[in-house]
Amino acid sequence: MTRSESTRIAIGLSAAIVGYQDQTPLILTVREAQNDAAMDMLPFGPFDPLKHRTIELGLRAFVLAQAGLELGHVEQLYTFGDRGRHALPDDEGAHVVSVGYLALSRGAKLRDKGSMGAGFQPWYCYFPWEDWRMGRPDILDEHILPALQDWAQSSDDAHRNRLKLAFALEEGLTWDDERVLDRYELLYEAGLIGEAIADGRPSFTPSMQPDPAIFGKAMRYDHRRILATAISRLRSKLKYRPLIFELVGEEFTLTDLQKTFEALAGRHFHKQNFRRLVETNALVEPTGTTSDQTGGRPAQLFRFRREVLLERPAPGIRV
Amino acid sequence: MTRSESTRIAIGLSAAIVGYQDQTPLILTVREAQNDAAMDMLPFGPFDPLKHRTIELGLRAFVLAQAGLELGHVEQLYTFGDRGRHALPDDEGAHVVSVGYLALSRGAKLRDKGSMGAGFQPWYCYFPWEDWRMGRPDILDEHILPALQDWAQSSDDAHRNRLKLAFALEEGLTWDDERVLDRYELLYEAGLIGEAIADGRPSFTPSMQPDPAIFGKAMRYDHRRILATAISRLRSKLKYRPLIFELVGEEFTLTDLQKTFEALAGRHFHKQNFRRLVETNALVEPTGTTSDQTGGRPAQLFRFRREVLLERPAPGIRV
DNA sequence: TCAAAAGTGTTATCCTTACACCCATGT
DNA sequence: ACATGGGTGTAAGGATAACACTTTTGA
DSSP: OOSTTOOEEEEEEEEEEEEEETTEEEEEEEEEEETTEEEEEOOEEEOOTTTOSSHHHHHHHHHHHHHOOOOSSEEEEEEEOOTTSOOOTTOSSOOEEEEEEEEEOSSOOBOOTTOOEEEEEEGGGTOGGGOOBTBSOHHIIIIIHHHHHHHHHTSOHHHHHHHHHHTTOSTTOOOOTTTHHHHHHHHHHTTOSHHHHHTTOOOSSTTSOOOHHHHOOOBSTTHHHHHHHHHHHHHHHTTTSOGGGGTSOSEEOHHHHHHHHHHHHTSOOOHHHHHHHHHHTTOEEEEEEEEOOSSSSOEEEEEEOTTHHHHOSSOOOOO | OOSTTOOEEEEEEEEEEEEEETTEEEEEEEEEEETTEEEEEOOEEEOOTTTOSSHHHHHHHHHHHHHOOOOSSEEEEEEEOOTTSOOOTTOSSOOEEEEEEEEEOSSOOBOOTTOOEEEEEEGGGTOGGGOOBTBSOHHIIIIIHHHHHHHHHTSOHHHHHHHHHHTTOSTTOOOOTTTHHHHHHHHHHTTOSHHHHHTTOOOSSTTSOOOHHHHOOOBSTTHHHHHHHHHHHHHHHTTTSOGGGGTSOSEEOHHHHHHHHHHHHTSOOOHHHHHHHHHHTTOEEEEEEEEOOSSSSOEEEEEEOTTHHHHOSSOOOOO
16 A cells, blocks of 8 residues: 555557558558568657656657657557566566557558568558458468467367357357457467567477468567557447548548448448448538549548537447 | 666556445445545555566455455556646655556445445445436436536537536437546536545635535545546446356346346346346356245346356347 | 449348236235 | 236337449540
8 A cells, every 4th residue: 555665667658550541551660670581560669757747648749759640549558567578678677567559640651662660561461360351361261270270179178269259160150350359369379470489488380480471470579469459449449439530531432431441340341331320320421522533433522520529429330 | 769768667556346235336445534534545556567477466466465355357447647647645756657457356345334444335425426226316407417517608619518428418318327437527627526626626616625425425546537437347348248247146136137237337227128138148047946035926046157258259238 | 335433222130128917925 | 915026928119231223434
């Protein structure tokens, strides 16, 4: 109950900053050379309560300073305090608690190929199995699930059941786009991804480095876990908050909007139902103009009806 | 990006530990004498990463040491890092980041009247306007809403709209039992509750101390805000996770279960619909025995079907 | 005239909500 | 007999999921 015995600890901030361009959800990563390969991380930095009144303000400031980005919606994800969570290169015995954030940013542009430093990267290159827009990914049945099943065989019931639910392995279960974190954690525990090997976990297939085309690109520290948390949260929140409008332009066609939504959710939606939901919830209003950039019939342009925020308790698109 | 420049900070843990007895949701508070009154706080203490591998383990340990309680379900709520969040009595310039937790505990017993120290207290004595089980609380229309409306009159549109949504002030809007935090924050911003006065906020009615029978009992620091967050989270989570079974005994009647649920949600549910949901989701199974403690027809006893956790992706009771 | 994409009408189904009613026990 | 609380059937209304179809442009 006494406060004075507290240990002094360093607070780190990690940010999953989401953008969107050309039907591709993007995530801001910092790329670093590492013995003739490259390693990605999320932007992260210290939180200094002397300089910033709240953690969120600290985050906005360091992202602005480091990447020149103004953030829109920002929300806290989770605070990790694991001691042996990761070995820091410059760790002189500081104990680190790290606070993860999700943020949205307009006008993101894809990183130049081969560039280092900060840049936006398609998020599915870290989670290829999460993109079902071209149908169920082949890598699931060809590589991921066999490897996971192998591991589960020699594991316990609890693991087998988590596997069953997270990957919808039984008749009657359906793939839940929100379970990104569950699936990532299972892959980690099974020792199938780079981070597990880096953390010195007993790997089930220790002989080979996991193929990034199958198991995704590894990230430094636990940053891919934070990203998984961010995607889970965003996919879930889109259903009851109009966050999607922070990623499209001021004016957009309904197809634009749907494509953006589908890119984030990683799956397709029924066109008519999507439109009805948007209309029923009064989320958009026509601008009166049309766009002929479509290739076919020109599309009506819409804008976000900001007023919904004042009218409805939970405006979103639950599909 | 460099870690070494981090400021050293103390990490505090605050826990909202929920129990249940006799149709009353309880919360563990620590009561302290304060110039011939008493002041309640949540149990809180420092997190020491040298002693505990994760924050959650640290929390379990300090609750066990301090209150002798074994916790069931534990989940993180939010991390606050406000500089001027509250003045600590023994603050020698330490900057505090505090991590809030929600936890459930079986077998809680109501605090002895007048006792000091740790004990379970009905949570509605901190939020009397949140208990709608005996109908819409009179204090809302008689005191709370008039005071809030007064304040909103001299405030801006954003405040008026938040007020409208949080308290369902218009035809077509319904009281949302999950918006506990929204409502608390409005009362705080309006300067209507004790904490706002303690924090030196400009009070709208500075002349009188708020009546605890109307505006609830104040708590130390921002602990009532953490409790509001906990209630919001718990009410929401009950709808898709079977947490309710951590608060009832091994065996229970369906009416017991419903009463517990209603106590937490702060409102009544349709008996048949509640039962159908419990049955449809296969959450319980009959033990085959009956209880004649009921006063009327003896009731069948049920137990939680643990297997649902392995079968269904999101088993809960959405009413 | 055809391809491409926009945009719409309608139905079958399920889930939610609420009504009204019956049942088994103690006093 | 009747009060008390346990326990159930069923119908109305609304939300959801999917079908197939028409419209408007550019090439």
